Structures are given as structure tokens and as C-alpha cells.
Amino acid sequence: MAHAPAPENVALLARFTAALAARGIVTEAQIAEQIERTDRADPRIGAAMVARAWTDADYHALMLRDGSQAAEAMGVSMAGAPPLGVLADAPGLHHLVVCTLCSCYPRAVLGYPPHWYKSAAYRARAIRDPRGVLAEWGTSLPEATQIRVVDSTADYRWMVLPMRPAGTEGWDADRLAGLVTRDVLVGTRLPLA
Amino acid sequence: MTNFAPGARIRVRADYPETRGPCHIRTPHYLRGREGVVERPLGAFRNPEDLAFARPAATIPLYHVRFDQPSLWNEGEAGDTVLVELYEHWLEPAG
Numbered sequence: 001m002a003h004a005p006a007p008e009n010v011a012l013l014a015r016f017t018a019a020l021a022a023r024g025i026v027t028e029a030q031i032a033e034q035i036e037r038t039d040r041a042d043p044r045i046g047a048a049m050v051a052r053a054w055t056d057a058d059y060h061a062l063m064l065r066d067g068s069q070a071a072e073a074m075g076v077s078m079a080g081a082p083p084l085g086v087l088a089d090a091p092g093l094h095h096l097v098v099c100t101l102c103s104c105y106p107r108a109v110l111g112y113p114p115h116w117y118k119s120a121a122y123r124a125r126a127i128r129d130p131r132g133v134l135a136e137w138g139t140s141l142p143e144a145t146q147i148r149v150v151d152s153t154a155d156y157r158w159m160v161l162p163m164r165p166a167g168t169e170g171w172d173a174d175r176l177a178g179l180v181t182r183d184v185l186v187g188t189r190l191p192l193a
Numbered sequence: 194m195t196n197f198a199p200g201a202r203i204r205v206r207a208d209y210p211e212t213r214g215p216c217h218i219r220t221p222h223y224l225r226g227r228e229g230v231v232e233r234p235l236g237a238f239r240n241p242e243d244l245a246f247a248r249p250a251a252t253i254p255l256y257h258v259r260f261d262q263p264s265l266w267n268e269g270e271a272g273d274t275v276l277v278e279l280y281e282h283w284l285e286p287a288g
Contacts, residue, residue: 083236087276100221127223127275128266146272149262153219154255154278155238 037077041111046159047180049074049109050191051173054164063161064088071109081108085156087148089187094145095160096134096187098126099152106157110185117186127151137188160187167193197256197284201231204287205258205279210242217245220283228287229260235278254281 020026049070053060063070067084078084084106087095099105100123105113116122126133130147134140141147150158162184168176179191197203207226210216219241235255243250258279263269 085235100223101219129269130262130273131270146274147262147270148259148274148276151221151275151277153221154241154280156235156255156278 034080038107038112041076041108043110043180043182043185044177045071045074045076045111046106046109046182046185047177048173049159050161050180050185051177053161054176055173060161067159076108078108082155082157084109085158086161087150087158087187088161089163091142091163092145093148094141094187094190095148095150095158096126096130097150097152097158097160098123100124100127101151101153104152104157105186106159108157109159110182114182134188137183139189141190159185162187162191165191165193196254197231197234197281197286199231199233202228202287203231203258203284204228206283206285208283217242220279221277223265224260224277224279227260227265229258229277231284232257232259232276238280240280240282255279256281256284258284 017028017031021028049063052074053063053070059070059073062073063086067086068078068081070086071078071084082104087097089095099117103113103118103123105117107113122133127149130149134147152158162180164176165179168179179193181189181191183189184191205220205224205227209222209225210218233256235257237252237254239250240253241250255278258277260275260277262273262275263271265275
């Protein structure tokens with residue numbers, strides 16, 4: 001249950017946004033637009049990108065070359081958003097995304113991060129004991145798979161392009177997208193047909 | 194400043210600016226002094242260490258750098274790796 005914000009905090013926020021506007025850093029309209037954009041974003045955007053990459057070789061190449069352009073190609077405005085990088089899983093290689101310093105997350109294509117992604121426990125443990133973390137998620141990787149933990153420390157935001165699961169031959173992009181959950185897109189789970 | 198090519202071996206500077214006063218750092222503590230391999234350049238971005246304090250900020254090359262995961266922590270599984278974005282001024286060539 002969300003609590004109403006304390007009046008002094010509301011007043012503090014109002015003074016802060018007024019100060020930003022007075023210095024020409026950001027306007028109230030720009031802040032509102034950014035909030036609306038994040039509200040509209042949803043892991044289904046990332047899932048649609050993955051499903052398209054699985055069914056369209058040109059899009060797959062674009063996604064690896066320039067994730068931001070690949071997002072724009074799906075109708076997402078990336079104006080003002082940090083550049084999006086895409087990490088392609090491969091036979092023998094699995095990516096797991098974490099932000100140990102704070103909670104950087106590809107909001108433009110995944111929306112708001114889940115609470116666990118921002119927790120100190122996930123941030124501390126994913127980098128040090130990724131196999132233990134994946135085991136707790138019930139995620140078992142194929143044998144002889146190396147894990148690459150991607151610590152999102154700077155200007156990029158990262159999402160995972162998992163491998164297309166076996167048994168999905170002939171599926172169209174819409175059906176494939178249904179396999180790609182939010183957790184798949186940061187690598188804590190695998191898509192399962 | 195050096196420019197590093199993919200495959201270049203680097204060492205992250207063993208520097209701890211947080212011991213000298215208020216600062217904003219995007220280089221994780223666990224990587225200071227560690228050796229890794231440049232995976233690829235990621236372009237150039239304004240130095241967040243200055244941006245955070247509203248100081249004039251130079252545009253600095255950013256790299257994706259790969260590290261051996263078990264040797265960072267003295268535990269883990271051989272072959273696992275860590276991939277991190279690091280700014281060029283934190284990197285020095287390693288042998």
C-alpha cells in the first residue's frame with residue numbers, strides 16, 4: 001500500500017524542480033514527459049525485440065550493432081535515453097545483468113525495474129556468486145555454459161538476447177514473444193517453450 | 194591518453210579517490226588494481242565524476258572490459274567472466 005508523501009517532502013520536491021527549471025536544466029514538462037515515457041515502457045517491448053530478432057536476421061544484426069536503433073525500429077522513442085546495448089547469449093555463454101553501484105536498468109524497453117533488481121542482496125550476490133543466484137531462481141543452464149555477469153556501471157543500459165528455445169520451430173514472433181518475460185531480459189531466467 | 198584496442202590487456206588503476214574526499218565514481222571497488230581484457234570500445238561520454246558536481250566535464254572514451262570472475266573473488270567457476278563499462282582514465286596498459 002503506497003503512503004501519501006509527507007507534505008514537507010512534496011514541498012522539497014517542488015523547490016527542487018523549480019530550481020532545476022530556473023537554471024534551465026530541465027523543465028517540469030520534460031519531467032512529466034519522462035515519467036509518462038517510463039510508465040508506457042513495459043517488458044513486452046523488450047520481448048517483442050527478442051522475438052523479432054529470432055525471426056528476422058537483419059533485425060538480429062541491427063540489434064547487436066545498435067540496440068537503441070533496434071528499439072526505435074519498434075516504435076520506442078529513445079530520445080534522451082541512455083544508449084541501449086544488447087548482450088547475445090550463445091551456445092556455452094549466458095549473460096546476467098546487474099548494477100552493483102546503483103540500479104541502472106534498460107527502462108526504455110523494460111519499464112520500471114523490479115524491487116529485487118535494486119536490492120542490496122541481488123547487487124552484491126549476482127556479481128560474486130552468479131551460479132548461486134541462478135540456482136535460487138530455479139534457472140539451470142545447459143552443461144558447460146559459462147556465465148558472463150554484466151555490471152552496468154556507466155552510460156549504457158543492457159538487455160539480454162537469449163537463445164531461441166528448442167521446440168519453437170515455425171512459431172511466429174507474437175507467440176515467441178510470449179516466452180520472453182521480464183526476468184529473461186536480464187538473464188535471471190531462460191525462455192522455456 | 195592511450196586508446197585501447199579490442200583484446201588489449203589492461204589494469205584498472207588501484208586508486209581510491211573516496212579516501213580523499215567527496216566524489217562520484219563509476220569504477221567498482223572490486224576491480225581496482227585488477228587486470229582485464231578490452232572487449233570493445235563503447236564510444237565516449239562526459240566524465241560522470243565531474244558531471245556529478247556540475248564541473249566542466251571532459252568527454253572520455255568508454256570501454257567494455259572483461260575480467261576473469263573467479264579470480265576477483267577467490268571463488269566461483271573457471272571460465273565465468275565479468276563485463277564492465279570503464280572510462281579510459283581508469284585504465285593502464287598491463288603486460
